[in-house]
Amino acid sequence: MGKLQTLTNGRMTSFTSAVARRPGTAAGERRPSGPTAARQWTARLLLPVALVLWLLSLRHVHLAGMRDYGLLQVLPVLFWVALGLLVLGFCLLLSDRRTAGGWFAGYVLGLIAVIHATPTLLYPTLRYSWAWKHVAVTDAVIRHQGDVPHAGKLAIYNQWPGFFDLNAFFLQATGLHSALGYATWTPPVFNAVLLAPLLLLYRTVTRDRRLIWGAAWIYYSCSWVGQDYFAPQAFAFLLFVTVMALVMGQLPTSVLHRSGDAHYIRTGDTRAADIPTGRWPVGRFVLVMVLAAVIISSHPLTPLMLISALVVLSFPRRNRRVVLPVLAGTTLLAVVWDATVARPYIADNLNDFMGSLLKPDTNVVSGLAALGTAAPGHVVVAWVDRGLSAAVFVLAALAFLARPWVRRTSLALLVVAPLPVLAANAYGGEMIFRAYLFALPAASLLIAVLLLERGSRPRLQVLAACPVLLALLGGLMFGYYGKESSNYFTKDEVAAARFVAATSPPGSTVVSLTSAVPGLYLRYDDNPMVEFDQQDIEDRRRLVKDPVKGLEGFLPDASPQQPAYIILSRAQAADLYQTGVLPADTVQRMESALSKNPDYIPVFRTKDAVVYRYQGTKS
Structure with a gap:
């Protein structure tokens, strides 16, 4: 009996020692030493x-x-x-x-x-302007209950709509007005x-x-x-x-x-x-x-x-x-x-x-x-x-x-x-x-x-x-x-884009120098877009040489019923300065040229953005 007890105690001692050697076990976990505790x-x-x-x-x-x-x-x-x-x-x-x-x-x-x-x-x-664009697409999907007609280059989202349909379902299920609230x-x-x-x-x-x-x-x-x-x-x-x-x-x-x-x-x-x-x-x-x-x-x-x-x-x-x-x-x-x-x-x-x-x-x-x-x-x-x-x-x-x-x-x-x-x-x-x-x-x-x-x-x-x-x-x-x-937008820039979306008749053309405009696509299913940084090099050269003549080539159908709106803003100037796709002073030169031309009427102006309306050449 004494030998059995000694053998059992020996096994228990070995087992306890083994447990103590295993890292991370509760029974054998040792308190950290002074330097280790200090680091912890x-x-x-x-x-x-x-x-x-x-x-x-x-x-x-x-x-x-x-x-x-x-x-x-x-x-x-x-x-x-x-x-x-x-x-x-x-x-x-x-x-x-x-x-x-x-x-x-x-x-x-x-x-x-x-x-x-x-x-x-x-x-x-x-x-970021692309986040604004995706908010606009989600809103358009809700308005049209599915595929968005007259989507132009954004028609690609009609072919891969999963993300937008899920967001549209979430917004309608929760009663939220727009994805802008959580985007x-x-x-x-x-x-x-x-x-x-x-x-x-x-x-x-x-x-x-x-x-x-x-x-x-x-x-x-x-x-x-x-x-x-x-x-x-x-x-x-x-x-x-x-x-x-x-x-x-x-x-x-x-x-x-x-x-x-x-x-x-x-x-x-x-x-x-x-x-x-x-x-x-x-x-x-x-x-x-x-x-x-x-x-x-x-x-x-x-x-x-x-x-x-x-x-x-x-x-x-x-x-x-x-x-x-x-x-x-x-x-x-x-x-x-x-x-x-x-x-x-x-x-x-x-x-x-x-x-x-x-x-x-x-x-x-x-x-x-x-x-x-x-x-x-x-x-x-x-x-x-x-x-x-x-x-x-x-x-x-x-x-x-x-x-x-x-x-x-x-x-x-x-x-x-x-x-x-x-x-x-x-x-x-x-x-x-x-x-x-x-x-x-x-x-x-x-x-x-x-x-x-x-x-x-x-x-x-x-x-x-x-x-x-x-x-x-x-x-x-x-x-x-x-x-x-160029990814950051002020409230004035947002107000300019919303003004265009709220006041432009369907069919109006919206023009910008780059896509760095918040809410540029808020009504993209109603208003065609022109972004000059995406045009070919010859069109951009004509715009730089003469902003008024360079614009008119993209606005042949402008009329009082369907005018064109030109948005110039701080973020666009920053975008051009960063990328060099157009000269860094293009926004300032455009603003100067349009302000001197009676065919372009300023309809919205703040410190960071200005909107001009063009409805055809006056006779």
Whole structure:
């Protein structure tokens, strides 16, 4: 009996010791030592301090001072101090393997708030002209109870109406008057919602909290493209990441990396409970197909990115049992949609599509050209954008080379998946930026693995990673804030556009130099639009040479019953100065020429905008 008791006590002692050695178990969890406790409390204190300083800094921002560098040159020092404290606190969290996920979530959500809620809190009106355009489309869908007639170049939204139909349904169900009421908050809300599928995607590869939250932090520190406003592409991208997370979770290489298990990390050894069966649960497969259908009905580009990603994921034989059913279903849905609902647009643009396939080099560089006459600061911002994008791909490639276990995952495949679409079409000069955006979620986890995977000296490793995280975030601020002088609109500019929408008879032509006019498309189904930055080079040259004669060529049918309205505004002048598509003084020269011509009557004037009416040449 004594021997049995001794043996039992020995086993219990060994078991207790083993439990004590396991990190994160309640029974064996030891209180942090003095330096570790100090770091924990410092990190917990820095988050609320940084957020308070950020909110205080927004009280002293003079938006009228924005020029070459947008918000960068008007944000006070206190804002940058708050941002630096966020980075420091997050690095302190990374240095402690016992950090709870809630604190990581707090810091990432804090970063989202600082980056994406700052313009929302500072600006008196909705930011970005394309967001205004999408609000106008939603309102038109409600007015017409579906397809919008006489939509002109915005008829494309009749072929991909999913996003607008959902918003129209939401507005009618809630009794709200317009999407303008919530569109202002789309960037911070969208990015906060996107965090959930990002985390789901990263958890299909690793269970290490530091890598998962580090990847999320890196994503938001590098997502400078700005496709997060009230737009169908933002909605479709959110669904794209969700679909990728669900597909990745079914792959046989799911969860190859675990925190605190050196053998598992080194060999990628899988366990029976962690190996997916390779068969889709019916409910999950139906969910994926529903999400794919919504993507296909909402945006023309994202389905191509989704199909490209699925094709690339199907290259490894081990993935095909999971990926091929989704690929087949998505392709079938896309073909059916394009052959029916989207057929008018595709038929009209088929020659352009086929021509783009023969010019892959032009497609790749199209978004990087025409900077020769841009503002000096705008050129700097463009080069910082490119440098940040290049750094992301270089760091992801280094992770692929330096961390062997990631080669057994599908992360690298997701990074290169947008490249075929990039070579196939220029997408109005934006394809290279869209390809970067779709590659960024997977690239962010690769960078996190490179910088943050625990080694023999983890604290020194985090110390070395902190400047890299700070540099990436600095690059984002240039790309995301550097063009705000033309993205920001005053109340006077909004009033000018609303005046035109409220007083112009149906059939009136609305003219602007650029699209940087809030509410320019409020009645786009009634009033045709002319934007000179979208006209060919000869038309623009005639306008620069003689503003009155350059205008008249676009207004041959103007009459008292259907006059033309010319809107000139502060944001258009800022847009021209930044991009150089027309000389920077074109707004001033137009204003001077029209004010001297009796055929052009000023009908609205404020400090930031003026509207002229033209109803034909007086006899």
